[in-house]
Amino acid sequence: MAYDKNDLKRRMDGAMEQLKTEFTGLRTGRAATSMLETVQVEAYGSHMPISQCGSVSVPEPRMLTVTVWDATISKNVEKAIRESGLGLNPQAEGNVIRVPVPQLNEERRKELTKVAGKYAEGARVAVRNIRRDGMDGIKAMKGEVSEDDQKRLSDEVQKLTDGYIAQIDKMLVDKEKDIMTV
Incomplete structure (x- = not known):
């Protein structure tokens, strides 16, 4: 070389x-969709960004929701968010995962x-x-x-x-x- x-x-x-x-994933205060950009989900035999598994939205200032497109990987998405090191505790409700953003x-x-x-x-x-x-x-x-x-x-x-x-x-x-x- x-x-x-x-x-x-x-x-x-x-x-x-x-x-x-x-760094954009490390938000202070408010919830933002960019918080989950670095989260990698194990699905279909490989790791992929969460944005390829579902849509992330901010319905209220302290809440993120992830609408998973394929319900079979819903548990994987929830696990990836929990283990991301962002201190988030997701709750799954069918193919929608609610992610409360705690007060810092x-x-x-x-x-x-x-x-x-x-x-x-x-x-x-x-x-x-x-x-x-x-x-x-x-x-x-x-x-x-x-x-x-x-x-x-x-x-x-x-x-x-x-x-x-x-x-x-x-x-x-x-x-x-x-x-x-x-």
Whole structure:
């Protein structure tokens, strides 16, 4: 694999987008359909987003409903929401699953900041893995480019990585502040 700075940037941007998506699932206060976007349901022998199993709506400020299209996977959807780490306790009524969104107390806010931290760490790991791929690509060019160029390219990849890690850290601080604001 050869070194391609644009490919590394594209992949790191992808890691950032994934983190933004995960952070939208961590809502404070009000119910929002985006809270369940990261939930993966085991159905038909694979994992799929909840949006492919049913429609999510917000009938009232503290309630989400999921209308499951296939009643046979209703239990799987309920289980996926319960085990998502979002602190939600769904109740199934046929093919409709009601998900009350609890008032955030101090303990729940702290739990959500821990979840946000896990998401941010996952993004950091993804960026570091992309960095490693870039460094491997540079090492593979040994003989094709001078050692000085290899050093310059390595520094370039490290600088790119540091910038993305700093963005992730800032996003985490902002999200934690958002969650802890009453």
